[in-house]
Amino acid sequence: MRRVGVAMVLGAFLGAFDGLTAWFTPAVRDQLGTIVMLSSLKSVIAGLLIGIFAVFVPKRPAVVLFGFGVGLVLAWLVAMQPDPTTGEHYYVQIMVPGALVGVLVGWATARYGGGPSASAA
Amino acid sequence: MTTPRPVTPPESTRSSWLSDAAVERLREAAGTPDLTATRYRLIRRVGRGGMGSVYLADDTHLDRPVALKVLDLDDPRGLLAERLLREARILARLEHPGIVPVHEAGRLADGRVFYAMKYVEGERLDHRVARDPDLPSRLRLFRRVCEAVAFAHDRGILHRDLKPQNVMVGTFGEVWVMDWGVAKVLRDVDRPPDRGGAGTAAWGATDTDHGTVLGTRGYMAPEQERGDLSAVGPRSDVYSLGAMLRFLLGDDPPRPLLAICAKAMAAEPAERYAGALDLAREVSRHLDGLRVEAYPEGVLDKARRLYERHKVAVWLIAAYLVVRGALLAFLGR
Numbered sequence: 102m103r104r105v106g107v108a109m110v111l112g113a114f115l116g117a118f119d120g121l122t123a124w125f126t127p128a129v130r131d132q133l134g135t136i137v138m139l140s141s142l143k144s145v146i147a148g149l150l151i152g153i154f155a156v157f158v159p160k161r162p163a164v165v166l167f168g169f170g171v172g173l174v175l176a177w178l179v180a181m182q183p184d185p186t187t188g189e190h191y192y193v194q195i196m197v198p199g200a201l202v203g204v205l206v207g208w209a210t211a212r213y214g215g216g217p218s219a220s221a222a
Numbered sequence: 223m224t225t226p227r228p229v230t231p232p233e234s235t236r237s238s239w240l241s242d243a244a245v246e247r248l249r250e251a252a253g254t255p256d257l258t259a260t261r262y263r264l265i266r267r268v269g270r271g272g273m274g275s276v277y278l279a280d281d282t283h284l285d286r287p288v289a290l291k292v293l294d295l296d297d298p299r300g301l302l303a304e305r306l307l308r309e310a311r312i313l314a315r316l317e318h319p320g321i322v323p324v325h326e327a328g329r330l331a332d333g334r335v336f337y338a339m340k341y342v343e344g345e346r347l348d349h350r351v352a353r354d355p356d357l358p359s360r361l362r363l364f365r366r367v368c369e370a371v372a373f374a375h376d377r378g379i380l381h382r383d384l385k386p387q388n389v390m391v392g393t394f395g396e397v398w399v400m401d402w403g404v405a406k407v408l409r410d411v412d413r414p415p416d417r418g419g420a421g422t423a424a425w426g427a428t429d430t431d432h433g434t435v436l437g438t439r440g441y442m443a444p445e446q447e448r449g450d451l452s453a454v455g456p457r458s459d460v461y462s463l464g465a466m467l468r469f470l471l472g473d474d475p476p477r478p479l480l481a482i483c484a485k486a487m488a489a490e491p492a493e494r495y496a497g498a499l500d501l502a503r504e505v506s507r508h509l510d511g512l513r514v515e516a517y518p519e520g521v522l523d524k525a526r527r528l529y530e531r532h533k534v535a536v537w538l539i540a541a542y543l544v545v546r547g548a549l550l551a552f553l554g555r
Binding site: 193194201202205 | 535546
């Protein structure tokens with residue numbers, strides 16, 4: 102269960118950080134709180150899934166790949182929602198960092214989450 | 223036995239004389255141990271040590287290869303025989319995966335003393351190192367040597383001749399510390415009292431006299447080289463392990479590892495690691511990317527070590543930041 106906890110905490114932290122980068126986009130700066138919250142929630146869910154996967158598949162490459170996939174899919178679900186003001190979709194801007202966050206969470210879970218996965222690279 | 227004298231025969235009769243090769247074969251045959259009335263069948267000689275030869279033999283009862291160490295030097299006073307048996311007894315009490323197990327010891331039909339041990343297939347550590355440039359794998363092998371030596375110390379036995387040539391490495395990375403012929407029994411820790419467990423007298427009958435130098439120069443601790451027996455202890459083996467580690471490191475090793483060697487090879491025993499396990503732990507700390515106690519690191523050293531330890535994380539975070547920065551710079555969010 103330690104791996105699930107590590108993955109969720111890391112997901113929350115990285116998700117919040119990823120959301121905070123929206124501050125650099127003046128057009129959405131007034132929605133920063135919502136963006137950070139939703140980004141964190143997305144990454145916590147990703148962390149939960151990655152952590153559970155890591156418990157059952159204690160192989161670092163597999164966990165990293167799973168993290169990539171989960172990050173990408175969840176980011177895609179978010180990117181499917183159009184911008185409320187412009188109606189545009191930001192697939193690249195949301196999915197690429199989302200997938201990278203998934204990779205980071207997956208790798209860190211396998212590396213630092215304890216148990217056999219920590220040495221199964 | 224009389225050996226044919228190498229005199230030159232007259233030209234006419236030379237062909238009927240024995241050739242040098244034949245003489246050598248005769249010598250070999252005369253030196254071959256008589257395994258009559260034993261369970262062993264001789265296969266071939268595989269090595270030669272300080273006291274005797276080592277033969278590969280077949281254990282006909284259990285159908286497995288064994289190594290037989292047989293005394294083959296003149297020993298009128300029986301001291302070498304006693305030393306060989308003592309080596310067998312020492313090995314027999316060291317049941318550890320890193321130490322070759324002894325199966326049997328005794329006297330052959332020809333009167334020579336022998337002992338049978340596991341036949342180790344592998345290569346000497348120095349040979350292994352010559353073809354394996356990977357430092358972490360060398361360090362892992364070294365750690366196993368330390369563990370075997372630490373076990374022997376715990377059983378009250380010093381090796382006193384630790385060097386790469388006395389370590390065998392198996393095909394699967396198994397490690398065996400060999401050649402306990404000059405080992406010293408410090409104390410008798412687990413023999414029952416009725417077999418002399420109260421002291422070391424039974425073991426020390428052929429022990430080294432004060433002033434005698436045993437070991438290998440370059441790997442011997444200073445106190446051992448001086449023949450100062452009272453000062454020889456586990457830390458003397460730690461010195462030899464330090465010298466072995468230095469050999470394994472090769473050219474231009476990382477500074478923390480050099481510091482570990484320097485501490486293990488300190489001139490004063492009190493300044494060395496207290497035991498082989500402490501040395502192994504320091505090597506493990508280096509392997510795990512942790513700070514080694516022997517090396518006072520600066521800020522740059524610490525940064526380098528942390529980077530090495532978390533290299534992938536650093537690169538992943540860097541990749542994320544670069545991508546994020548590029549998206550902000552080129553796509554506006």
